[in-house]
Amino acid sequence: MNIAKLSVFRPIAMGMVIIFILIIGTVSLRNMPVDLFPDLTFPVAAVTVTYDGAGPEEVENLLASPLENVMGTLPNVESISSVSRNGGALILVSFEWGTDMDFATLNMREQIDAVRDSLPSEVPIPKVLRFNPSDIPIMQLGVAGSEEDLTEVKKIIEDQIKPSLDSVPGVAAVTIEGQLEKEIRLTADPDKLSQYGVTLTHLQQLIGSENLNIPSGSIETENKNLPLRVTGEFESVEDLKNLSVPTESGTVKLSQLVDINETMKPAIQESYLNGEPAIGFSIQKQSGSNTVSVVNDINEKLEEIQPSLPNDMEIKTVFDQAKFINQSISAVVWNIIIGSILAAAVLYLFLRNIRSTLIIGLSIPISIVGAFILMYFSGQTINLLTLGGLALGVGMMVDNSIVILENIYRLRQEGKSLKNAAVEGTKEVGSAIIASTLTTVVVFLPIVFVTGLAAQLFKPLALAVTYSLIASLFTALIIVPLLSSLLMNRNESKSIFQVRFDRVNNWYRRVLDKTLKHPKKTVGFTVLLLALSAAGTPFIGTEFLPAQDQSFVNISANLPAGSSLEATEDVTEEINKILEDVEEVELSYLTAGGTDNFSVGAGSQTNRATYSVLLVPISEREKSDLEVAETIRKNVKTIPNADISVSASDSGFSADPIAINIIGPDLDVLKELSDDVLESISEVEGVREPVSSIESNNPEVQILIDREKASSYGIGSSQISTAISNATRGLVASNLARDGNQLDIRLTVDDKFTDSLDSLENLLVEAQTGQKVPLSAVAEIKRGLGPSEITRTDRLRQVEITASLLNRDLGTVTDEIRAKLVKDVPLPGNAYKITFGGQDEQMNDAFFKLSGALALAIVLVYMVMAGQFESFLYPFIIMFSVPLTAIGIIFGLLISFQPLGVGSLIGMLILTGIVVNNAIVLVDYINQLRETGMDTRSAILEAGPIRLRPILMTALTTILGLVPLSLGFGEGTEIQQPMAIVIVFGLSVATFITLVFIPVVYYLIDQRRQKRQDKKKEIEA
Template sequence: MNVAKLSVLRPVAMSMLIVLLIMLGMVSLRNLPVDLFPELDYPVVAVTASYEGAGPEEVEQLITRPLEEMMASVQNVESVSSTSRTGGALVLVAFDWGTDLDFATLTMRERIDQIRDRLPPGVTTPQVMRFDPSMLPIVQLAITDQHGDLAETKNLIENEIQPRLDSIDGVAAVQIEGGTTQEIRLEVDPDQLASYGLSLNDLQQIISSENLNIPGGEVTDANQSLPVRITGEFQSIYDLQVLPIPTVEGVIPLSNLASIQETTAPTLQESYLNGEPAIGVSILKGSGTNTVSVARNINLEIKEMLELLPEGTNIRIIFDQSQFIEQSIQAVGWNIVIGGLLAAFVLYVFLRNIRSTFIIAFSIPISIMTTFLFLFFYGETLNILTLGGLALGVGMMVDNSIVILENIYRKRSEGEGKKEAAINGTNEIGGAIIASTLTTVVVFLPIVFVEGLAAQLFKPLAVTVAFSLLASLITALIIVPLLSSTFMAVNHHTSAFERGFERTKAAYRRFLERSLHKPKTVLFSTMGLLGLSLACIPLLGTEFLPAQDQSFVSIDARLPAGNDLQATLSLTEEIDEHLTNIPEIELAYVTVGGTDNFTIGAGSQVNRASYSLLLKQISERSRSDLVVAEDVRERLKQIPNVDIRVTASDTGFSDNPIALTVKGPDLQTLKRISDEMIKTISNVEGVREPTANYNEGSPEVTISIDRNAAASYGVGSAQIANTIGNATKGVVATKIARDGEELDVRLQVEEKYTASVDHLAQLLIDTPTGERIPLSAVATVERGQGPSSIRRVDRLREITVRADILGRDLGSVVTDIEFALKEEIRPLLPSGYRITFGGQNEQMNDAFFKLSGAIALAVLLVYMVMAGRFESFFYPLIIMFSVPVTAIGVIGGLLITSQPLGVGSLIGILILTGIVVNNAIVLVDYMNTLQSEGYSTYQSILQAAPTRLRPILMTALTTILGLVPLTLGFGEGTEVQQPMAIVIVFGLAVSTFITLILIPVIYLLADKLKKRHSDQELEL
């Protein structure tokens, strides 16, 4: 290769290039954004609209359906789902992966403008917003106070802690949950007010009008123009107590009409950390920012704030995504280092030459730095998948360098000078090295055409492996010849290993001779092993992505609708008792009352408690998060009348393992079918916590206004609703400023007037004539059941049953569920109703189909690259026989390690397709070279195969040993890469040994067939 000649003859220039590459690589590494996973561009856009007071049926008919029809007509829409509930609608539009969502959202807004006039009066303008994974918090804090004054603590958070956290570069939002706020409460007796000729509204207006500071124009005094300001703001509770109120009985102080006290405002949400009252703080990062960098700055700011906070106030981190990221990246980084050291050890064992080992070992950091440089300019982030790609590539990085170095070393041993050997050795093998590298790189090209979640995740890994191999090719063609021409020394003494290897090579030659004499035996034996391996595929099982142990378990506990906050707090006390004896739990943080993420009009769900359990680090516990979650699940089963879900190993970007959707027109029929489905799948082994997303309506008080009766008294529906709202919720009459904060002054009726439905029915309504009538005179007050929400997918009503799995692979569980549904449910399905599978099973099937197509395309591309290299379709066909035999090692490896076949395994097979042909390329290329020099086919095989045995074993062993740490799954965050590593290690190990015999045998048979065909043509 001319580049090798240039490298050898211009050592100073090339040395400067090496230094420049290393420096640029280090700068790129420092500037690469660090994250857990690549930023996923979820193709989901939400449309929300509110219609106050409307029930689910009205919302579905008047809002949801028109929006669904318009959204379904937008280009590249995959599915449209909706939720219609009291007071609003949520429509989720899922697009094909790869859709330009900026243009899609613009089109959606245009379509909404077209139907805006068709929506009923009172409907808010529908809002369009994209779903962004960065909306999820990267750090969650729990702030406690030893003195128990949560109102003061919340004030401290809002005035000091939140502003400091907001000012950190990269922080998008800081959300506060829990805690209490102070307010001044005025409780009045409506009957007493009436005796003074006042109503609640009258009192509210008087208080509000007296609490103000207003400008009063200007006056001129001593040639000066002075602004006039009228001051009348309340300064304290005393000002309220003595406030004069004009009544029919004369002017009296407010304290005679109302009970005035400072107290805590009613709250529908409380938080606890390890049983102590706490306030939660969630911190969200901006899109595109560095998660680790932002989290580090947050932690530094917290350390500084802890020194300034009042005594007794403490900040605990209950979730920090950067910790898992750093642990995962550190684990993968160590795997790279260990893999590199193992590869260097293999080199030294085979070469027994410290200088030659140094040359190869030095090529690894150069290749890695060059890879970082490529990643920086490509715009990729540093995450566990890109580092996983680097770990996969570290063993392959040295393959090219090994082959070239071994060839140079052989030339030197034959007596050539340093520079001549470096140039000639590189030129002789350079073409085959480029071809073998391109065959490995080209297998990643089909991933560009694959869409879906799996492709979004693994494209960065594929890009990293491709970049690392291209970097290694540059290193092999430039750096290795340069260093070899300077540092290489030849061993003139024979070591014990060398003598042992010579005996191994001789034994291999003898075995190869026997194989060449019995080619049919070799072929049939290989086909038998391949057939046996393929027959074992059903034993593997299937999965989408492996679970990741993030040392985090969540619990979602819900009491039946209608239970109040106190009932839920009592539930948490019972749950806490069950959690106390679990040694793996380090922190337990619970929020009582809350809202569903990403839903409209959910309100505060006081019957719900959400737990976040932070576990000890993996090295400090013997049980995985999944096992701990199962333990929690079993303990909490004892609690009656509560729906509890326990989840662990949630990656955040995949659905529940099991998701069954039943679709049809009638909601009650769907509910009945979904209940039967839950009973059926609960009996399937491995299924945990099947639940439906159907929500029963909550108990409520229904007030039906008699418009005729109300009109006869001269009152309207709005006035009645306003009176009821003021009585039940109170009304903020004004605010009092104190110590830099504002306290609400809430005016409300005494609790006895809203203590029951009967009391509410006796609430007095003012009429224009001055008469006061009870609510029961103009309305019917009764308890009832509120309407449930209505969910639709692709304009059909649906209920989805979701479940987790434990102890079995996804494919086996789904197969059993399909059989159970076929036997028990499907025969009873009414006409117009159907059941479909979704969740991870749908994602898995989609990924399997697309990746299988990518593997087939990769095989074709590999063949085309080799056809271009050999300028023949014949020899590449021989080499391609090394691809199918990898199935023997792949299937065997997965069976031995009890790994199901998943997306990671398929990516490993894709990578393996490009790797396994490399040894065959080097072998066939040298056979062709020897034939061109006059050797017979038989002689060229017996000469080439033993000669290339050393570089083939070296490249295979360095790749295999480089992946051993990942195969064993050392450290956090390696679960995703482990299946890939297993596939490559076992597949390459088996295929290497088979290829050393199979390819020469096929080469001999094919050459005989080719000559026979040529002889027949000559005879014709």
């Protein structure tokens, strides 16, 4: 009766458990955010500050230097760097990893408030920005139109499109590019103003005081208290024209003194879409929101509002992060599916039992769903790395289930009942698979103690693998025995494969017997093989992270310092013609002047243009994005008077491949050194587009004040500066409200008075007495040269030289550059030094920390096994399988032309935990047989052939499960590919060597121990 109840209750309970797991997993999956990469927290913040009209040296002295000094007092600051250029400064503050950046930025704002009074009064409050990759726009859109229509296009974007997109859930901000803004411009003739005894400052004060609505108290009347308000705001341009101005010649209308026109503000930045004038707007998402869902909702909203827009207004997508996310995740998911199918095929091939294959087939989705549940409750997101972790773990997920299932299947074939086979089979290998799972999981523990970008990237991957293994252990110990007790049947006859495998088994027994007869030769041959593989190490290059083809190319064009926006646009027309002939280009978006939405900048940069070039999908082109970039790079070399750089495969968080810093006090010496370094590294093969941060000197007009002459007229330096500034830049007197917008009322001097040095010399400066004297009477005006940009690091002036790489690894190229610089670029004294940053610095930091994590992982694996075996000896034997992986790793990296990088080191970390599993299963069974009374040699010869099948099955499922990733199928798999290659080749070679080498080492150590015991007995006797 009880057995009957149990037989009914067991499948019901099992079904309920599986259904519960699937339901919770589905809910977890639906609610997990989807992103390209996990949320990264960079310990970097920026301070941006503008100072219109100031040159780089003034900006350095008046802004950058005091801000650097005050930032240096903050806790946990690692380094401070600044860039001073015309009109502004950018100060970057790098903190130690692990710093609370919310608290750090709050401290930065407090320090800025403390030093605010020492900055020039006309400088606006500096802004503090955190560097957060999640703040990068998830979409960039553009609307093209004629130059005449762009004002209306921008108005439609501001009034209709932006409010609609702001309401989309998950959208944080919609930023509109372009300087298409109107203003009321009042152009004055200084001679005419002088005749009336009026100055620009007087007009500014008058217009500002007249354009006001002023509360003026209240009045009680008819039992009511009514507020009084004097309304004097201008309602139209006519009001401004009719404004009465008191002068020395009487009251006149403002229109009699100045020309009043409604016009566009001077543009310092313009945008183009496929060569046509355009307005661009970018969209940022809220932190923690689902990128794919937000982009889908945005596209739906755009389709919804499209009918209400003008017929000829088409919104085009320049950049769509969700597109690459979908392509990348789809590729990884397909790799998981293909890997699962291959794993199931291996199982069926070995067992030739469809029910056993079905049991394992069910264990894979249950393990994956279980992993998603753990990921959801630990706050992880679905991204390229977490899914890559599941792809890495898909082969390992079935390892535990296979070991248990194979053992149950073997006992079932021996004639045991379903229930007894399930119970005894699980019990026999249960402790071994728990130990093997713990050894794999424990290797990820050291990553918790690793800091830096590598840890930020790979912690989510480590958690995903860990969760998948924990879920697979639960499935193997609970679900698989239950399913086996219900579904497994016996194979009455052996298949052809099983017959042939029996022959392999017999052959393996003979090989094992032969090696046990010559154990020292076996060890010697293995050591020789390891030494030969080590000889190939110098031929393996090094890298930080592999390049990712995101179907996106960036072009940056820099003209000589001081070039106008018009000159910059002339160069972009030539670039546009080149892009039209590149068939892989789908769309190009140009920002001429200033900076784009993907970089932080300060100051005016009218000599710069940046392109965002969207390529057709990978499936529709034969060239990679790097090859397309090289094609464009070769073609743009013919464009004169422009420094044009082309880049691709930018992950968004890694630095430039080559970054050389030259540090020293004198800018002229730094310029000479940077020229020598540029010439030297240009000769290194693979180096592309070396660029120096110090450009050619910036042409400028220098006004040298004669203080004695100026004081004789009662004129101070600030009066001269104000007069020049008002004449060249104008000054905003007030604004005019219209249709909810504010139009600036700007007072300017007619261009003919400032368009040449002669005109500038005749500019009148008013003394305190009211006397007006020409500028040439109190100052000397001449042309000069000044720095276009000044970079400092830790308060020392610095020049940074950056370059990209093509078809060569980072480590080899950096070593060649170091050797050439020592030979070609001697440094003038101890005040100057050359350091390497960029990806080389990131790579060395990551290698050092991950190597330490790998060493700690080996220790932890040994400790786990020592606890499991309750012995230090057997774990010591098993650990011999770890160095054997180097044979396969080196061979795999060599034949795949894959450099050693962060991904490869993570693969080694994972492999450390995997490779010992087979040895654990083998040694554990040898110990079990010895406990029954067998001698060591007989136990090895018995255990080896019995454990051969599960060892080969688990190894093959892990290897075949990673084959799609190792081949790099699909987009976005570049980061996981090195890990997969290391595991596939390392495990392949180590498995076959382990099957022979570990039993031999076990035998040798046991013989030595036996001799010691015999010798001890003889002494005691």
